[in-house]
Amino acid sequence: MAMLNSNGFVLTTVDELLSWGRRNALWPLTIGLACCAIEMMHAAASRFDLDRLGVIFRASPRQADLLIVAGTVVNKVAPMLKLLWEQMPDPKWCITMGGCASAGGPFPTYSTLQGMDRIIPVDVYIPGCPPHPQGLLYGILQLQKKIKEKGVKKYDKAFEEFKKDMERQGLIPREITV
Amino acid sequence: MPWMNRVVADKVKLEFKDVDVEFTKHTTNLHVRQERLIDLLLYLRDKAGYKLFIDHTCIDFPEKKERFQAVYILHNPESNERVIVKTWAKDGKLPSLERLWPCAKWAEREAYDMFGVLYDGHENLRRMFMWEGYPYFPLRKDFPMEGIPEVELPSLTEIYAGRKEPPSHDYEFMHTRVPTLEDLERTEKSRLQKKAQLVLNWGPLHPGTHGTIWFLFDLDGERVVQSDVILGQLHRGMEKIAENVYYFQFLPYTDRMDYISAICNELSYVTAVEKLLQVEVPEKARYIRTMFAELQRINSHLLWLGTGALDLGALTVFLYAFREREKIMDIIEGNAGFRLTTAFLRIGGLHYDLAEGTLDVVKAFLKDFPAKLREYHSLLTRNRIWLRRTKDIGVITREDVFNYGLTGPVARGSGVPYDIRKLEPYAAYDEVDFDIPVGEVGDVYDRYLVRMEEMVQSLRIIEQCVSKLEKLPKSAPYVNKEHPAVMAPKEDVFMDLEDMVKNFRIVVHGESAPPGEVYVSGENPRGELGFYIYSVGGSKPYRLRIRSGALYNLSIFPKLIQDGTIADAIALLGSLDPVVGETDR
Ligand code: SF4
Numbered sequence: 084m085a086m087l088n089s090n091g092f093v094l095t096t097v098d099e100l101l102s103w104g105r106r107n108a109l110w111p112l113t114i115g116l117a118c119c120a121i122e123m124m125h126a127a128a129s130r131f132d133l134d135r136l137g138v139i140f141r142a143s144p145r146q147a148d149l150l151i152v153a154g155t156v157v158n159k160v161a162p163m164l165k166l167l168w169e170q171m172p173d174p175k176w177c178i179t180m181g182g183c184a185s186a187g188g189p190f191p192t193y194s195t196l197q198g199m200d201r202i203i204p205v206d207v208y209i210p211g212c213p214p215h216p217q218g219l220l221y222g223i224l225q226l227q228k229k230i231k232e233k234g235v236k237k238y239d240k241a242f243e244e245f246k247k248d249m250e251r252q253g254l255i256p257r258e259i260t261v
Numbered sequence: 262m263p264w265m266n267r268v269v270a271d272k273v274k275l276e277f278k279d280v281d282v283e284f285t286k287h288t289t290n291l292h293v294r295q296e297r298l299i300d301l302l303l304y305l306r307d308k309a310g311y312k313l314f315i316d317h318t319c320i321d322f323p324e325k326k327e328r329f330q331a332v333y334i335l336h337n338p339e340s341n342e343r344v345i346v347k348t349w350a351k352d353g354k355l356p357s358l359e360r361l362w363p364c365a366k367w368a369e370r371e372a373y374d375m376f377g378v379l380y381d382g383h384e385n386l387r388r389m390f391m392w393e394g395y396p397y398f399p400l401r402k403d404f405p406m407e408g409i410p411e412v413e414l415p416s417l418t419e420i421y422a423g424r425k426e427p428p429s430h431d432y433e434f435m436h437t438r439v440p441t442l443e444d445l446e447r448t449e450k451s452r453l454q455k456k457a458q459l460v461l462n463w464g465p466l467h468p469g470t471h472g473t474i475w476f477l478f479d480l481d482g483e484r485v486v487q488s489d490v491i492l493g494q495l496h497r498g499m500e501k502i503a504e505n506v507y508y509f510q511f512l513p514y515t516d517r518m519d520y521i522s523a524i525c526n527e528l529s530y531v532t533a534v535e536k537l538l539q540v541e542v543p544e545k546a547r548y549i550r551t552m553f554a555e556l557q558r559i560n561s562h563l564l565w566l567g568t569g570a571l572d573l574g575a576l577t578v579f580l581y582a583f584r585e586r587e588k589i590m591d592i593i594e595g596n597a598g599f600r601l602t603t604a605f606l607r608i609g610g611l612h613y614d615l616a617e618g619t620l621d622v623v624k625a626f627l628k629d630f631p632a633k634l635r636e637y638h639s640l641l642t643r644n645r646i647w648l649r650r651t652k653d654i655g656v657i658t659r660e661d662v663f664n665y666g667l668t669g670p671v672a673r674g675s676g677v678p679y680d681i682r683k684l685e686p687y688a689a690y691d692e693v694d695f696d697i698p699v700g701e702v703g704d705v706y707d708r709y710l711v712r713m714e715e716m717v718q719s720l721r722i723i724e725q726c727v728s729k730l731e732k733l734p735k736s737a738p739y740v741n742k743e744h745p746a747v748m749a750p751k752e753d754v755f756m757d758l759e760d761m762v763k764n765f766r767i768v769v770h771g772e773s774a775p776p777g778e779v780y781v782s783g784e785n786p787r788g789e790l791g792f793y794i795y796s797v798g799g800s801k802p803y804r805l806r807i808r809s810g811a812l813y814n815l816s817i818f819p820k821l822i823q824d825g826t827i828a829d830a831i832a833l834l835g836s837l838d839p840v841v842g843e844t845d846r
Contacts (some may be wrong), residue, residue: 084509094602113468117495117842118520120472121564121601127591128583142468149312158439160473163466166442186432189514192498193399193408193437194391199416201436204421213601 098234105174106230109223111166112147113140116154119181119213126216136223144170149226151219152201155183155198165202169245176230178207178222181214184186188212193228264289265344265411267335269309277301280782287536287779298348298357302333306361306840311335311344313679314666315780316808317358317368319350319376320795321402331355334780334793334808338663338677341684345780350378357383366817375400375500385394385452390493392440393448395473399501406498406676408503410435437827449477452489457481461827469572469708469831472841474815476830485824490843492812497844503805507771508534509748511805516602517810520845522786524553524563524593527606529783532687533792534608534801537779538746538772544689545730546610551689552623552726553593553605555719559590559630561786562712566637569709569835573650578640583632592622598608608772609747610740620727627724634716641709655821655833657702665820666813669788671837675703681784693725705836746772771800780808787811787838805845819831 088094115123118147127140141147144167156164168177179199182188185208187197199205206229209222270282270289280301293301305311316332317595322328327349329532335345348355348485355372357363357380369380370389377398380386384638388395397404414436440448453460457479459544465475479487499518503511515530516523528550536543542550590600596616597605605612641647657667657675672679680697682690698714742749742760748767749760778799782791795804814837822830 114466115468116473118517118601121520125583125587129580129583130587130588155497157494157496158437159390159445159496160465161439161447162442167466189517190497191500192406192501193397193404193500195494196439197430197436198416200416200418202439203418204417208319215600244417 085148099169102230102234106227108137108139109149109176109226110139110141110147111149111151111178112144112171113142114150114153114155114164114167115117116152116160117183118121118155119153119164119184122213122217123151123180123190124217126219131216131220131222132140133220136227136233138223145172146167147171150177151180152184152203153180153213155188155190156199157194159194160198161196161202164199168203175178176206176226177204178209178219178226180209180211182210182212262521263342265291265342267586269340269342269657270645273301273304273309276304277836285437286777288343288345290347295348295351295355298346299358299361300360301346302335302361303356305335305344305346310337310339310532310617310664311342311534313338313363313783314364314663314792314813315343315789316666316806317365317372317373318793318804318806319378319400320804321376321400323402325349327351327595328354328377329353331372332806333358334791338679345778345782353377354379356381358840359383362664362666363442363820367812374398375845377401387451388448388493391494391611393436393451393491395440399498406501408437408748412436413437421780423783428672433792448491449475453477453479453487454489455479457486463827463830465491469834471834471839472566474834474839474844478822478827478830481828482634483828485825485827485830487821488822490815490818492841494845495841496845497513500805500807501804503807505801506765507800508538508774508802509767509772510774512606512608513602513604516604517842518807518846519785519790519810519840520601520753521564521840522557523601523609524550524557524605525561525605525783525785526790527604528554528688529781529790531606531608531790532773533779533781533794536781537774537794537796538608538744540609540612540744541650541741542688543738543741544739544826545733547689547737548613548726548729548733549611549739550606551693552730553596553725555722555726556592556623557714558587558719558786560586562716563589565712565786565835565838570641570647570834571839572831572835575640575647578637581636581640585630588626589630592619592626595619595622598615607748609744610750610843612750614739614750615730620731623723623727627720627727630720634713641710642713648706650702650828650832651709651836653702654705654825654829655703655836656702657817657821661817665819667788668810669785669814670708670711670715671788671814673697674700674708674836676700677700679789681789685782687781687783689726689729690722692729693722695722705832708836746774773800774798774802782808785810787840787843788814790843806845809843811837812844815839815844 179185184199207222207226283290317333320330324797329350342554343551374389459480461478463476464470465473475491477489478485516528539645563582563586567579570578594600662672663675676699678697695718698711740750750763753760774796780793781787790806793806794802797803
């Protein structure tokens with residue numbers, strides 16, 4: 084906790100300072116998958132204006148620390164999304180927007196991934212089909228709260244799983260022939 | 262739209278003795294032996310004038326010997342007639358139509374992907390939506406909708422929090438097959454044999470591709486030597502779902518196809534089902550439908566304008582266009598309760614009556630919007646950068662419109678006045694006055710102008726709908742609840758036992774449709790969205806094929822971009838305006 088003492092000094096911890104900076108400058112990756120992406124665009128456009136929260140969309144995963152999965156994740160796109168997630172530098176967070184990304188939504192079919200958390204650990208799930216832009220704003224505020232309370236997550240455990248998973252599936256790309 | 266008449270059918274019969282002509286209630290079908298298929302189609306295209314390729318798909322009959330029946334739908338732009346040609350696959354094989362209509366290549370790839378039908382003479386028969394190495398053919402009748410759970414994919418959120426027994430939430434560990442990156446690489450490599458310097462992947466996760474389309478460009482410097490498009494990054498199995506749910510249950514799924522113009526999709530779908538079930542729609546409902554479909558068209562064109570301009574570097578237009586979009590979204594939300602995926606229409610009418618004050622808000626919008634349109638025009642139409650980026654880029658000739666099955670603003674931009682609202686009026690389009698804008702050159706700029714003018718025409722239609730709706734009494738019915746297959750409106754269900762029982766019956770057992778087939782299409786902002794329903798009776802369609810305008814419009818992309826530059830690809834794609842939800846379904 085930051086405190087203002089009588090001499091006008093602010094006392095805080097480095098952790099707290101970093102967390103303050105992190106939660107107020109969440110930069111999501113510009114990725115739209117389906118219908119929910121339209122609502123995400125609306126959230127970023129004139130009326131809802133995500134910039135107010137310090138949320139600025141970046142086109143490169145190297146500059147982003149938040150992945151908003153907006154839309155249906157089908158099996159075919161899942162490994163690529165995971166690749167992007169792995170290209171994002173730590174610390175990073177993931178919000179699933181909408182029923183599809185959270186748990187498969189209205190598509191319990193052969194081609195749809197039943198929930199983004201099957202391949203990426205998720206921090207905030209936003210229900211809705213699609214969620215209202217206000218819902219997305221609320222989700223981002225919740226994430227800020229989470230970062231404030233929990234600090235930066237350690238992903239070691241999840242990474243272990245990733246690595247095992249990658250080895251199992253042979254996800255490390257090699258040159259192949261057709 | 263009328264179907265092939267008896268005079269033409271007799272001529273066909275003279276020419277081809279063994280063709281069976283079948284006049285069903287809603288269509289004209291020509292049954293032909295497979296050996297004669299190409300000859301018949303050639304005759305239809307060159308002699309009889311059926312030159313616009315609408316769609317091709319297959320139907321699976323597991324109990325029949327040949328199993329797969331191929332269905333081709335063609336359209337004659339002169340006499341404005343359609344025809345369906347049917348043939349059976351032989352040993353799971355069909356001849357490829359690639360030489361007749363180049364867009365058939367994509368339809369055949371899809372049929373191969375979904376049914377496993379092979380095409381003789383296809384240049385590169387590959388998986389359309391799934392990846393290379395995927396072992397199943399999902400639309401076959403013996404494949405379950407849920408797929409086959411075969412890999413273990415536990416929730417990582419749960420693993421991170423420490424896995425518990427029983428698990429923290431209710432889900433299945435086992436999941437259907439997910440490809441590896443190698444599978445995807447194999448898919449990519451199988452599509453394009455490198456000829457020039459470098460193969461550039463554009464997409465699938467790229468802000469400029471309007472969703473998740475995956476483009477491959479074989480580049481020689483800036484110049485594109487050849488290219489291909491990989492789809493399926495949003496293939497959700499809509500057609501499979503349709504076979505497994507009741508007719509009314511599929512309605513919300515149509516919203517999620519072309520999610521930018523949800524109400525137009527619904528309108529096409531309910532029109533098709535209403536034709537099959539023979540439901541009359543009350544006048545009020547028809548006008549409300551028309552009004553909202555046109556509002557949605559403006560809404561959709563605004564999104565195209567905003568993102569298309571954004572791709573070419575004009576951020577202002579994006580913000581301005583979204584300002585107007587929000588207003589339309591509010592009108593829609595006030596009536597349907599949902600902004601984007603509305604589910605506002607119902608088979609036989611609407612879900613809700615017009616909300617109090619809607620017409621006033623719409624009138625205010627009508628008054629306000631022309632000034633906004635002028636604003637967009639002043640930003641772009643004579644803007645030098647805009648002209649340089651769009652003039653004479655991606656010119657589509659009139660022949661190509663027919664060869665590639667192009668519809669919607671893309672066809673009209675090339676001077677083909679193909680508009681289902683005029684050719685086969687549905688809802689209240691035959692009672693309102695409007696013009697069809699057409700382009701001359703067929704370049705990106707013409708398509709831009711056509712869409713801008715379409716918004717003006719939509720305003721005209723909305724204005725007429727408003728004045729009509731003002732005259733209609735408030736108590737006029739908005740659902741034809743007398744029909745046995747139409748659900749009664751909510752307020753009646755709570756007050757009336759009979760209505761409640763009827764709704765209960767429909768929800769539990771579904772509507773029962775007569776056997777037969779229909780093909781009905783609507784004019785979507787993206788082109789012709791058609792529904793081909795093959796019913797064998799019962800409450801679920803045996804086969805529901807969605808003819809996507811966006812898919813066929815996109816099929817010309819590789820041809821147009823050849824010898825162009827990468828920068829043109831972005832302008833070109835924006836002008837074709839595909840939505841992945843619809844191309845992939
Ligand atoms: S949750 Fe609904 S709106 Fe969002 S992507 Fe899925 S189907 Fe579309």
